[in-house]
Amino acid sequence: MAAIAPGARTEPAGGRLRSSLLTTVLLLPAAIWYVVLLVLPLLIVVVFSFGTRAKNGGYAPAFVLDNYARALSKPEPFIDSLWMSAAGTIGCLLVGLPIAYFLATRAGRRKSLLILLLVVPFWTSFLIRTYAWILILGPGVGVGTIIGSFFGQGRVDLLGTPFAVLIGLVYGYLPLMVFPLYVTLERMDRTLVEASKDLGAGRWATFRQVTLPVALPGLVTGSILVFIPMMGEYVIPQLLGLGRTYLMGNALVTDFLDARNWPNGSARAVFLIVIMLVTITLYLWFVNRGRRTREVSVL
Amino acid sequence: MAERDLDDVLRRMSQTKVNRRGFLAAAGLTGTAAALAACSPSGTSTAAPSTAPASAAPAPSTAVVETAAPSFEIEKELFMYNWAAYVSPDNMDKFKAEFGVETFTYDVYDNNEVLIAKLQGGASGYDIAAPTAEYVPGMVDEGFLQKLDLSRIPNLEYINKTFKGLWWDPTDEYQVPKDYGTTGILYMKSLISKIPQSWKEFYDMVKGEASGKTVFVDSMGDVFVFPLKMLGYSLNSVEKSELEEARKILLDVAPHLYALDSNVYGQYMKDKTTVLTLGWTGPLGQELKDEKAAGEAGYVTPSEGTLFWLDTWVMLADAPHPNAAYAWLNFIQEPEIQGVETNYNLYATPNDKAKEFVDPAILADTAVFPPDDVIAELEGAKDTSGNNQRIDIWEEFKQAVGG
Numbered sequence: 042m043a044a045i046a047p048g049a050r051t052e053p054a055g056g057r058l059r060s061s062l063l064t065t066v067l068l069l070p071a072a073i074w075y076v077v078l079l080v081l082p083l084l085i086v087v088v089f090s091f092g093t094r095a096k097n098g099g100y101a102p103a104f105v106l107d108n109y110a111r112a113l114s115k116p117e118p119f120i121d122s123l124w125m126s127a128a129g130t131i132g133c134l135l136v137g138l139p140i141a142y143f144l145a146t147r148a149g150r151r152k153s154l155l156i157l158l159l160v161v162p163f164w165t166s167f168l169i170r171t172y173a174w175i176l177i178l179g180p181g182v183g184v185g186t187i188i189g190s191f192f193g194q195g196r197v198d199l200l201g202t203p204f205a206v207l208i209g210l211v212y213g214y215l216p217l218m219v220f221p222l223y224v225t226l227e228r229m230d231r232t233l234v235e236a237s238k239d240l241g242a243g244r245w246a247t248f249r250q251v252t253l254p255v256a257l258p259g260l261v262t263g264s265i266l267v268f269i270p271m272m273g274e275y276v277i278p279q280l281l282g283l284g285r286t287y288l289m290g291n292a293l294v295t296d297f298l299d300a301r302n303w304p305n306g307s308a309r310a311v312f313l314i315v316i317m318l319v320t321i322t323l324y325l326w327f328v329n330r331g332r333r334t335r336e337v338s339v340l
Numbered sequence: 341m342a343e344r345d346l347d348d349v350l351r352r353m354s355q356t357k358v359n360r361r362g363f364l365a366a367a368g369l370t371g372t373a374a375a376l377a378a379c380s381p382s383g384t385s386t387a388a389p390s391t392a393p394a395s396a397a398p399a400p401s402t403a404v405v406e407t408a409a410p411s412f413e414i415e416k417e418l419f420m421y422n423w424a425a426y427v428s429p430d431n432m433d434k435f436k437a438e439f440g441v442e443t444f445t446y447d448v449y450d451n452n453e454v455l456i457a458k459l460q461g462g463a464s465g466y467d468i469a470a471p472t473a474e475y476v477p478g479m480v481d482e483g484f485l486q487k488l489d490l491s492r493i494p495n496l497e498y499i500n501k502t503f504k505g506l507w508w509d510p511t512d513e514y515q516v517p518k519d520y521g522t523t524g525i526l527y528m529k530s531l532i533s534k535i536p537q538s539w540k541e542f543y544d545m546v547k548g549e550a551s552g553k554t555v556f557v558d559s560m561g562d563v564f565v566f567p568l569k570m571l572g573y574s575l576n577s578v579e580k581s582e583l584e585e586a587r588k589i590l591l592d593v594a595p596h597l598y599a600l601d602s603n604v605y606g607q608y609m610k611d612k613t614t615v616l617t618l619g620w621t622g623p624l625g626q627e628l629k630d631e632k633a634a635g636e637a638g639y640v641t642p643s644e645g646t647l648f649w650l651d652t653w654v655m656l657a658d659a660p661h662p663n664a665a666y667a668w669l670n671f672i673q674e675p676e677i678q679g680v681e682t683n684y685n686l687y688a689t690p691n692d693k694a695k696e697f698v699d700p701a702i703l704a705d706t707a708v709f710p711p712d713d714v715i716a717e718l719e720g721a722k723d724t725s726g727n728n729q730r731i732d733i734w735e736e737f738k739q740a741v742g743g
Contacts, residue, residue: 097478098725099460117739175604180613198613201599201742284558284600285742287735295738298453299560300731 083314089307098301108308118292119312125203125278125288126271129210133218133267134260136211141222141259142252145229156223159216171209171280178205178281201283209277214270218263225259226252258331265324269317289313412492415661417443418668421455421469423651424448426519428684431677439667459484459656467659468668473508473650474721476515485514486655492666495673498693503650506720515652516669519687522648522710522718523562524641526617526624528609528631536616538643539570543593545616551596554616555605556741560734561721562647563590566618569644569719576722580729587733594740609637621707625686639707645717648710650690 090108095101140159148155162170177183178199185197199205229252237247253260275290284291289309296306418441420427432444447466449455452475460482471479479485490496493516503517525542527535533549536542543566546554556563565575567586577583598614599605606623608614610631621639624632631637653672655665671677679697682689686702688709689695695703702708710718724730 094726096726097481097723098456115735179611181611283598283742284738285597287739287741291738292735295731295735298451299725299734300728301453301725302731 086307086310086314089303090311092304092307094300094302094304098303100303100307103304108304109311111305112308112312115292118287118289119309121287122272122274122289123316125206125210125286126268126274128207129214129271130218130264130268132207132211133215134264137215137218137222137263138256138260140215141219141226141256144219144223145226146231159219163216167213168276171213171276174205174209174212174281175200178208200281201285203282203286205281206278206286209281210271210274213274213277214267217266217270221259221262221266222256223259225256229255258328261324261327265320269320272316273313412663412666414439414441414667415664416441417445417661418468418664419445419447419466419661420668421447421449421458421466423470424450426470426651426685427672428680430684431672431680434677435668435671438671439664441664441667456484464656464658465660466656467661467665469654469656470518470651471515471654472721473506473515473517473652474723476508476652476654478723479654480509480514484657486657486659486662487513488516488655488669489666493670493673495670495675495691498673498675498678498691500690500692502715503690506650507722508720509652515654516673517690518651518653518672519682519685520648520650520690521621521687521708522641522714523557523565523618523620523646524639526605526609526619526621526628526637526639528612528615529636529638531612531615535638535640536642537640539566540644542566542616542618542642543570543589546593546596550616552598553614554593554597555599555601555608555614555619556597557602557605557617557619558600559602560730561724562620563618563734563737564730565647569642569646572644575647575719576724578724578727578730583729583733587736590733590737591740594737595743597741600738600741621686624707641706641710641714641717643717645719647721648715648718649721651687 089100091104091106092100093103093105093107144152144155178185180186180196180198180200183197183199185199186195189195189197233251233255234247237251242250273290273293274288275294278286278288278291289312292309293306296302296309300306418435427446432446435441436444449458452472455469455471456475456479459479476485490513496512496516499517503520504512509515525536529535531553532545534541536545556566564586567589568575568577568582570589571582571585573579573582573586577586599608601608602619605614605617605619606627609617609623610627624637624639628637653669655662655669659665672681673691673694675691675693676697678689678691678694682694682698683702686708689698695709706714
């Protein structure tokens with residue numbers, strides 16, 4: 042791992058040893074962090090998913106498959122979460138791509154300011170920002186009532202609808218989509234676009250054949266970044282959905298807090314882990330494929 | 341290069357995901373309480389004039405100091421883990437002054453689960469907590485609680501017999517009753533044709549005139565009270581057939597609900613978005629205070645009976661300051677002190693003598709102090725969270741809420 046830098050090959054043996062030792066030492070904190078806070082908790086979840094509920098709630102060691110049978114018999118929250126996350130990801134893409142494109146190509150001197158403005162809301166508590174959406178979507182002075190009044194409607198209450206949850210998801214995760222897209226689009230060679238236009242391609246053809254392929258890595262990264270956390274989202278469906286949408290996050294709360302049945306909750310959580318692994322595998326496959334095609338094109 | 345950047349982002353992302361989920365679950369549940377606690381005057385009170393130990397000038401108003409077993413040396417600190425805004429800050433100051441306690445730490449939780457999870461996680465350092473009674477047996481089982489030396493809490497004599505010898509602590513050795521309340525129906529008088537007096541009337545109204553304008557609190561134990569009591573069963577029922585009947589009723593009303601919410605249901609009523617709520621009396625002292633004074637907002641305990649909850653004072657097994665804790669347990673049941681408590685937190689006290697010191701308006705308020713005929717119909721909750729049928733029904737109900 043450490044020796045892949047091309048210069049390292051010519052160094053004397055002692056230097057190589059020292060540099061690999063240094064690499065190990067430098068990587069150690071990250072590795073420990075990674076193992077203790079990611080791998081270990083995931084393992085605990087998997088182990089718990091085979092246990093049983095202790096008498097007063099919690100976890101008691103055992104090896105049973107009941108929890109999985111139970112989780113499989115109630116697939117609705119999982120399926121609803123899949124749909125909602127897919128819709129949220131597409132929403133983030135539709136809103137995020139134009140923003141990222143504008144920032145990367147048209148923003149000019151205002152770029153830093155605009156990026157700052159995009160980040161500033163995230164210095165405020167996530168919970169408070171979500172509460173703010175209750176006002177915006179609610180019946181009082183909300184957008185529903187304002188728009189509805191043009192059509193002669195009374196108070197229009199958007200709260201509690203899947204639409205409200207979707208708005209919340211897109212709003213909450215948008216920056217995670219915008220930044221990867223922005224990074225890839227910013228590095229895009231602008232002369233490619235000019236060449237495409239010189240060769241007679243229209244705006245749409247240029248976008249489809251030049252911009253989009255270039256933006257694809259950012260697009261995939263952004264989609265994963267928003268899709269996976271959306272699968273486990275709890276606060277947004279709870280607050281903006283008024284408890285009328287029941288997603289995976291809500292189901293986990295039922296298992297862990299209402300039923301105090303950690304093994305049941307863990308078995309359900311394992312399905313979330315599986316989704317995460319599947320998406321990451323797809324991502325790695327995509328990255329490798331990208332590398333291979335590029336090598337071919339170089340040849 | 342690009343791939344490696346992306347890998348890094350991805351890796352960081354997958355780490356935050358795990359942390360974040362834990363955070364979100366906690367944030368969702370404790371967020372509001374934390375926010376409240378931050379605003380409430382009682383949140384973590386410290387830094388009082390720490391110089392004057394009480395012995396110099398005993399407060400003339402009470403004789404508490406005498407009764408509190410003078411042979412024990414009171415520690416200078418007390419660590420309390422409690423619900424937000426549940427103890428009068430004046431009383432805390434008074435306690436500090438009388439017993440020479442310099443540091444009085446008041447941390448908050450908003451859910452019995454959080455308290456238990458913390459103890460199961462090995463949290464220690466707290467002297468006193470206030471779990472709801474049905475959680476006490478489990479906590480005793482797990483060895484979290486200390487058996488109380490009742491001779492050191494003489495003020496226990498003021499506690500009403502209704503609250504003694506109950507199933508959760510038959511010998512009354514592990515907890516001291518703190519406050520109690522009921523689950524019932526909140527209404528906005530002018531927005532409904534009549535005030536529902538029974539669960540049955542409530543049921544019909546939710547499906548009829550209050551359809552889309554009713555909220556249930558997001559609390560399994562409280563929601564089950566409505567169908568089970570309406571059918572004439574115990575609210576703790578784990579009978580298969582009884583629960584099945586309850587299930588049908590719950591699924592019948594679910595599409596008519598506006599929301600399932602335990603935090604802002606008072607606000608929905610204030611905004612006139614909703615007209616009925618299956619909930620607690622809390623909002624009448626907060627969001628709906630003006631409406632209540634105007635006779636518009638009110639609360640009924642349905643005639644078929646309902647649930648009463650009782651919060652209790654307990655001492656933790658590894659309490660680092662047991663003498664200060666005993667002093668507190670006795671101090672807080674001093675009638676005059678307890679009267680101040682009730683005037684502050686607006687929850688009914690099980691301390692009979694303290695009622696003399698409670699504001700007559702509060703004492704006369706049937707939403708706070710249920711009348712005797714209602715008390716006769718009250719039933720305490722058991723911990724039924726281990727019953728899978730209940731969980732299944734609850735989950736099915738939650739998915740059906742709002743249609």
